[in-house]
Amino acid sequence: DLPTVQGNVNFKDLVFEYEPGRPALNRINLDVIAGQSIALVGHTGSGKSTIMNLLCRFYDPNEGVIEVDGYNIRNVTIQSLRSQIGVVLQDTFIFSGSIRDNIRFGRLDATDDEIEKVAKAVHAHDFIVGLPNGYDTEVQERGNILSMGQRQLISFARALLANPRVLILDEATASIDTDTELKIQEALKTLLAGRTSFIVAHRLSTIRNADKIVVLDHGRMMEIGNHDELMKE
Ligand code: ATP
Ligand code: MG
Numbered sequence: 001d002l003p004t005v006q007g008n009v010n011f012k013d014l015v016f017e018y019e020p021g022r023p024a025l026n027r028i029n030l031d032v033i034a035g036q037s038i039a040l041v042g043h044t045g046s047g048k049s050t051i052m053n054l055l056c057r058f059y060d061p062n063e064g065v066i067e068v069d070g071y072n073i074r075n076v077t078i079q080s081l082r083s084q085i086g087v088v089l090q091d092t093f094i095f096s097g098s099i100r101d102n103i104r105f106g107r108l109d110a111t112d113d114e115i116e117k118v119a120k121a122v123h124a125h126d127f128i129v130g131l132p133n134g135y136d137t138e139v140q141e142r143g144n145i146l147s148m149g150q151r152q153l154i155s156f157a158r159a160l161l162a163n164p165r166v167l168i169l170d171e172a173t174a175s176i177d178t179d180t181e182l183k184i185q186e187a188l189k190t191l192l193a194g195r196t197s198f199i200v201a202h203r204l205s206t207i208r209n210a211d212k213i214v215v216l217d218h219g220r221m222m223e224i225g226n227h228d229e230l231m232k233e
Contacts, residue, residue: 002076005069005084007034007165007196009055014064016054024050026219028064030212034165037192037209039201042216048200050219052168055198056085068166086164090172090200092151099128100135103157110161118160122187124153148172149180156187167197171206 014028025047032038040048053059055066057078066073073081094102103119104110115135119125127150131137139145146154152172159167176184185205201207208227215222223230 001080002068002071002073002084005034005071005165008032008067008069009166009196010067010070011051012065012067014051014054014061014066016050016059016061016063018050018059023062024219025054025061028219028221030214030221030224032196032198032212034069034196035194036211037197037199039199039207039210039213040216041201041207041213042222045218046216047219048216049170051216052087052170052198052200055166055168056087057081084165086159086162086167088155088159088167088169090170092148092155092172094139094141094146094151094154096139096141098133098136098138099131099154102139102154103161105158107161114161115157118157121160121190122153122156123183124150124157124187127153147176147180148174149176149184152176152184153180153187156184156191160191163195165195167192167195168199169197170200171202173202 009032011028011030014025015023016025017023028051040051042048054061055073057073060074068081095105100112100115103115112135116125119128128135131145137145188206189209199206199210201210207213211226212224213226213230214224
């Protein structure tokens with residue numbers, strides 16, 4: 001098992017091909033210190049999701065290694081690895097059930113107080129208490145009681161409650177009203193604090209706040225630096 005980690009992540013000379021002869025990742029080297037926030041940017045098909053797929057071990061690399069706190073992730077159980085990695089996907093997963101159960105997902109032991117606390121922290125509490133039955137309001141998987149922005153905030157609350165050391169976040173591209181957008185930005189700061197994060201970033205504000213920006217192009221890593229450093233060039 002992987003012991004509880006701090007969240008240092010190292011990608012060493014990573015090569016990966018879904019199909020022989022067509023590397024989706026080509027010699028990726030990246031050192032991430034626990035607590036850092038990494039923005040992954042690049043055109044469609046450049047390899048952003050693939051890096052995250054490898055970190056979660058949905059696939060193993062053809063060459064190179066990924067280490068978490070110095071442990072080669074191939075040498076630990078997948079369950080112990082994934083239990084410390086949180087994933088927030090672009091297409092936010094809401095299932096049929098109450099808002100409370102949606103936030104509690106993955107942390108069935110969480111108390112109502114804990115749920116309310118994380119909802120407050122990500123600015124979801126106000127809209128939740130405005131719903132017909134508050135936290136007990138039933139939502140449908142594909143129903144539209146919730147806006148895209150609200151769905152995002154629910155998924156942030158869920159991730160915060162799970163409190164993983166490493167967070168992978170595929171930022172939604174859906175257009176969101178300015179008010180909710182500001183809440184999401186604030187919520188992101190809260191969610192990212194004190195953990196390592198990899199964000200497939202679409203918002204300029206997210207890129208600006210990242211400790212490192214990784215630009216991928218055809219599976220190669222093009223540039224690294226934070227926003228200020230890149231702007232100087
Ligand atoms: P997007 O911005 O569209 O999400 P991405 O940067 O996440 O793109 P990847 O999904 O990592 O890109 O894809 C990298 C390359 O690997 C692309 O050429 C893609 O076609 C290929 N690819 C991705 N998933 C698979 C798969 N399951 N089988 C085969 N090839 C794949
Ligand atoms: Mg992708």
